[in-house]
Amino acid sequence: MHGDKKFIRNIRRDYLKDDLLEKDISSDPVKQFGKWFHEALESELVDGNAMTLVTVSGNRPSARIVLLKSFNENGFEFFTNYGSQKARDIEKNPEGCLLFYWAEFERQIRINGLLEKITREESAEYFSQRPRDSQIGAHASRQSEMLASRQELESRYKTLQEQFEGKDVPCPDFWGGYVLVPDYFEFWQGRPNRLHDRIVYTLKDGAWLVSRLFP
């Protein structure tokens, strides 16, 4: 039985694929992220750009997957509904945490920072490139609000399809991007005997300091 405690406790593997040594890493964590991200996407992992986003509401954290849509020295961007649970969390507390796990590479990356909305123009620009069905889907969703039935959602979608027939679908006011501006990175590379590599970048006076943590 897969739910059996003994069975679950015996699930483990050795991590043998790679190492992460100070001599090989970039002094810029965004570049180091770019290297690992590129390797993940090159190997055509399923949802290689999926990341767990953690926000905090009061004392209560919540986590969900979102898709990374761009990154550079200014931060890590994703798109969502500005009325969602995560958006409500961010409004009160902009602290956020991103987590990537690429099992095939035995790699994890944790990034902390502050979340900010991107500009309306940037959101509208990306929205205009999305498939029409997803654009209408965004209009149809009051993300994270209570929904009476599946049918209600589908009929909202159908009504909007008719409403926008023959027209461009505008970016809704309640939809757009966030950028997480990082101040902490942690790169984890699985190693044999649980002696994993953990390399951390912290910001000190505008410069990135590199250190290593016990696994």
Ligand SMILES: Cc1cc2nc3c(=O)[nH]c(=O)nc-3n(C[C@H](O)[C@H](O)[C@H](O)COP(=O)(O)O)c2cc1C
């Ligand atoms: C693979 C995957 C990708 C997703 N991408 C996004 C995304 O880019 N933006 C988004 O708002 N939700 C995305 N979701 C849905 C979220 O995980 C979540 O259910 C939704 O955003 C509502 O979260 P909230 O109630 O915490 O705000 C994705 C889910 C999965 C499993």
